[in-house]
Each structure stands twice: as structure tokens, then as C-alpha cells.
Amino acid sequence: MKKVERRGLSGDAADRIRDAILDGTFLPGTALREVELAATLGVSRGAVREALASLEHEGLVQSEWHRGTRVTDVTPEVAEEVYTLRATIERLASTLAAQRATPAELAELDDVVDRMAIAVESGAEAVELLALDIEFHDRVYRAARHRRLCEAWLALRSSVRLCQLTRIRLGRAGYRGLVVDEHRELVELLRGTAEKRLARVAEEHVLGAMTALTKDLAP
Amino acid sequence: MKKVERRGLSGDAADRIRDAILDGTFLPGTALREVELAATLGVSRGAVREALASLEHEGLVQSEWHRGTRVTDVTPEVAEEVYTLRATIERLASTLAAQRATPAELAELDDVVDRMAIAVESGAEAVELLALDIEFHDRVYRAARHRRLCEAWLALRSSVRLCQLTRIRLGRAGYRGLVVDEHRELVELLRGTAEKRLARVAEEHVLGAMTALTKDLAP
DNA sequence: GCTCCTCCTAATGTCGACATTCGGACAAGT
DNA sequence: ACTTGTCCGAATGTCGACATTAGGAGGAGC
Numbered sequence: 001m002k003k004v005e006r007r008g009l010s011g012d013a014a015d016r017i018r019d020a021i022l023d024g025t026f027l028p029g030t031a032l033r034e035v036e037l038a039a040t041l042g043v044s045r046g047a048v049r050e051a052l053a054s055l056e057h058e059g060l061v062q063s064e065w066h067r068g069t070r071v072t073d074v075t076p077e078v079a080e081e082v083y084t085l086r087a088t089i090e091r092l093a094s095t096l097a098a099q100r101a102t103p104a105e106l107a108e109l110d111d112v113v114d115r116m117a118i119a120v121e122s123g124a125e126a127v128e129l130l131a132l133d134i135e136f137h138d139r140v141y142r143a144a145r146h147r148r149l150c151e152a153w154l155a156l157r158s159s160v161r162l163c164q165l166t167r168i169r170l171g172r173a174g175y176r177g178l179v180v181d182e183h184r185e186l187v188e189l190l191r192g193t194a195e196k197r198l199a200r201v202a203e204e205h206v207l208g209a210m211t212a213l214t215k216d217l218a219p
Numbered sequence: 220m221k222k223v224e225r226r227g228l229s230g231d232a233a234d235r236i237r238d239a240i241l242d243g244t245f246l247p248g249t250a251l252r253e254v255e256l257a258a259t260l261g262v263s264r265g266a267v268r269e270a271l272a273s274l275e276h277e278g279l280v281q282s283e284w285h286r287g288t289r290v291t292d293v294t295p296e297v298a299e300e301v302y303t304l305r306a307t308i309e310r311l312a313s314t315l316a317a318q319r320a321t322p323a324e325l326a327e328l329d330d331v332v333d334r335m336a337i338a339v340e341s342g343a344e345a346v347e348l349l350a351l352d353i354e355f356h357d358r359v360y361r362a363a364r365h366r367r368l369c370e371a372w373l374a375l376r377s378s379v380r381l382c383q384l385t386r387i388r389l390g391r392a393g394y395r396g397l398v399v400d401e402h403r404e405l406v407e408l409l410r411g412t413a414e415k416r417l418a419r420v421a422e423e424h425v426l427g428a429m430t431a432l433t434k435d436l437a438p
Numbered sequence: 439g440c441t442c443c444t445c446c447t448a449a450t451g452t453c454g455a456c457a458t459t460c461g462g463a464c465a466a467g468t
Numbered sequence: 469a470c471t472t473g474t475c476c477g478a479a480t481g482t483c484g485a486c487a488t489t490a491g492g493a494g495g496a497g498c
């Protein structure tokens with residue numbers, strides 16, 4: 001069984017605010033006032049403060065001394081930073097996962113890819129595909145058994161999601177065709193022993209997404 | 220001129236506590252009670268809370284729900300995690316720095332290495348060498364011009380320092396001889412255009428330090 | 439002797455009030 | 469016209485009091 005996670009109000013608050021940002025309820029540049037959020041969420045300012053600190057750590061918002069916190073804007077620079085950093089850590093994650101993943105974990109990865117395939121065929125929303133994409137990589141990181149690496153991923157994950165959502169909103173959702181095959185290949189490589197190839201593919205898998213997005217973001 | 224940094228009490232508090240941990244004032248496993256620290260530092264519990272959250276983010280302490288926060292123990296596992304992750308991001312940092320560093324920044328790196336050489340010759344304390352080592356890498360990351368990468372380094376830096384300090388305390392300070400040459404080589408590679416070699420050397424520079432430490436930590 | 443239950447204590451989690459800081463508006467001086 | 473100084477509103481930074489929780493000591497039941 002999985003451990004029950006005990007969190008405080010600030011954790012819940014962070015989730016709500018994060019969702020609102022990813023929803024598009026809070027557009028980039030929006031000022032997130034502590035008192036306002038505290039009133040809306042029905043918690044104290046302290047909890048909101050902690051939540052905002054978490055989100056800043058995730059790169060979703062930025063705060064300045066005595067000037068409040070605003071939702072981060074997705075510029076080409078941000079996208080490049082997020083994806084280059086992600087590509088780098090994904091390289092380590094996949095290498096470790098290949099060494100340490102149990103057969104059960106690999107099977108679960110297969111399962112996620114299958115669900116992706118079904119989603120693509122049945123013409124599901126892009127957002128659903130995105131969730132599966134994230135889940136896939138979550139599992140890879142978990143299989144790597146590297147606490148700090150997982151934390152690094154958690155710190156990046158929301159930004160990755162925001163970048164991908166931005167891309168979807170821009171209409172260029174053209175990754176439907178590739179997504180299944182790319183992930184399928186990753187699982188196969190994780191299963192095998194071709195370490196070098198895996199590291200390269202894992203890195204390129206991420207960098208490919210980056211170039212697609214930065215191209216879209218550039219005017 | 221450099222921007223004046225405006226921070227609150229929690230920033231100062233975090234610095235004090237961090238120093239105390241790196242000093243050895245708070246040994247691994249020590250419980251850090253909020254009220255106690257608040258009284259000692261002369262600030263409110265809120266500020267201490269924020270400070271501890273920062274330190275947790277840096278990996279120096281760990282906290283559990285309603286059970287307080289304790290200083291992280293430096294186990295071989297922790298050392299391995301810290302150094303593998305560091306090696307990975309250092310790879311990206313050095314590649315970027317090679318592309319983006321200005322001549323002035325490269326000259327400053329030379330300067331740091333020179334100071335290292337002087338410190339080694341004059342038989343300075345290991346702790347001083349360590350500070351220069353950290354400063355060197357700080358500058359490399361800054362030269363990479365990648366905000367998120369810098370943040371990832373800041374999150375790791377204290378842990379790196381803690382690991383190195385642990386090593387010094389164990390008596391195996393044998394890196395005096397290598398430290399200058401290794402960094403000298405890194406600067407030369409940053410200056411040149413041999414990207415692949417640079418990435419490899421930068422990674423090995425870190426992984427070498429890791430194997431040395433994990434060997435020491437293992438009983 | 440073992441388990442389970444109940445209390446108790448010491449710590450963290452949460453809250454709203456007060457202090458500080460920022461940026462802009464407005465007026466005075468050069 | 470431009471700069472400089474002052475004030476003001478609104479937000480964050482800081483604080484100590486109160487609520488909640490975890491874990492242990494102690495006793496009752498079996």
C-alpha cells in the first residue's frame with residue numbers, strides 16, 4: 001500500500017492555485033495578491049504565502065520583495081530553459097531507470113503507452129494525452145530511484161506542462177502522431193541494454209518538443 | 220554595478236542556520252525546533268519557518284508533518300545522489316558557458332584558479348580552497364546564462380559543500396594536488412571549442428569527487 | 439505479559455493584527 | 469520642462485496568540 005500523504009492547508013492551496021494557472025484562470029502576468037487568495041480559498045495569508053513560495057520554486061510564478069508575485073509568462077527564453085534543463089536531467093533519469101526499473105514498472109510504462117494509443121485513436125482531447133505524457137515521465141523518474149532527481153523533475157514539471165498547454169492553445173497540437181511511437185521507443189530502450197542510445201534518444205525526445213514550441217512562440 | 224539584494228529576515232535566518240549546519244554546530248540528525256531558533260535568532264517563528272523551508276529545498280534538512288525538521292545525514296546514498304545530479308547539470312552548464320562566456324568572465328575564472336594555486340602553495344586551510352572551488356563553479360553557472368540551471372545549482376550547492384566538508388572532516392583532504400590542475404583544464408576547455416571533450420571532462424570532474432567521497436563514507 | 443485505550447505534553451500548523459515598504463500622484467523648486 | 473521632495477494607498481513582511489497533532493506515559497482489561 002502507498003503511504004498516506006499528510007499535508008497542510010498550504011499544500012491544498014498550492015494545488016488550487018496551480019490548477020488555476022494551468023487552467024488559464026490566471027493568465028501570465030496576473031498579480032496574485034495574498035489577501036485576495038486567502039479570502040477566496042478561505043485560508044489564512046500564511047498558508048497562501050507558503051503555497052506561493054512552492055509555486056515560485058516550481059517556476060510558475062515570480063515574486064519580488066514587497067512587490068507581490070505574478071504568474072510567469074511563457075516566453076521563448078523560458079521554454080528553452082525549461083526544455084534544455086529537462087533534457088539534461090531526463091538523460092540521467094532514463095539511464096538510471098534502465099538499470100533499476102523492475103519488470104512491474106516496465107509493464108506499467110507499457111500500460112501508459114497503450115492508454116496513449118487508445119486516446120489517440122479515439123480522438124481524445126489533447127489535454128488528456130498531455131496528462132498521460134506527464135504520467136509516463138513521472139513513472140520513469142520514480143523508477144530511477146533518485147530522490148533529488150525526482151525533486152528536480154517536480155520542480156520542472158509544472159513549467160513543462162505550462163509550456164505544452166501553451167503550445168496546444170496556439171493550435172499546433174501536431175504531436176499526436178509522434179507521441180505514441182516516441183514513448184514506445186523509450187520503453188523498449190529502457191528494457192534493453194543499449195545505454196548510450198537510450199541516453200541520446202531520451203534527450204532528443206525532449207529537445208524535439210522544445211524546438212517545436214520555440215518555433216511556435218517566435219513571432 | 221550589481222543590483223542591491225533586498226531580502227527579508229527569513230533570508231538572513233536561513234544564512235545563519237545554513238552556516239551553523241556547515242560549521243558543525245548542528246550535527247546531522249539534530250532537531251531544529253522553530254520556537255528555539257526563533258528565540259535564538261531574535262525573529263518570529265514565521266521567518267524561521269520560511270528559512271527552514273528554503274533549507275529543505277536545498278536538501279540540508281528534512282521535515283515531516285507535525286514532527287519537526289532535522290538536519291540531513293550525509294550517507295553514501297545522499298552523496299551519490301548529489302554528485303550524480305550535479306555531474307549531469309554541470310555538463311549542461313559547461314557546454315552553455317563555453318558558448319556564452321565573455322572574455323571578462325573567462326579572465327575571472329583564471330583569476331579564481333590563480334587564487335587557488337596561491338592558496339595551495341601557501342598551505343591554506345582546506346576550507347578556503349573549498350570556498351574557491353565553489354566560487355569557480357558559481358561563475359561557470361552564471362556564465363551559462365540560464366536562470367533555471369542556476370537555481371538548480373543553488374539548490375544543490377549547499378549539499379555539495381556539506382559533502383565536501385564531511386570529506387575534509389574525515390581527513391581525506393587529498394584533493395589539494397588535483398584541484399588546481401583540474402580547474403585550469405576546465406577553463407582552457409571553456410575557452411576552446413572542443414565541446415564534446417568539455418562536456419565529458421566537466422562531468423568526470425564531478426564524478427571523480429563523488430567516487431572519492433563515497434569510498435570514504437563506506438565503512 | 440500483552441494489548442489497547444486515555445490522557446498529557448511539546449511541538450508544529452494556522453490565524454488575524456500590526457509594521458514596513460513600494461510606486462505613483464502631486465506639488466515645489468530650479 | 470525637468471528634477472526633486474513629500475505624501476498616500478495598497479500591498480507584503482513580521483509578529484505573537486490560538487488550534488491541532490504526534491507520540492509517549494500510564495493504567496485498565498484480558
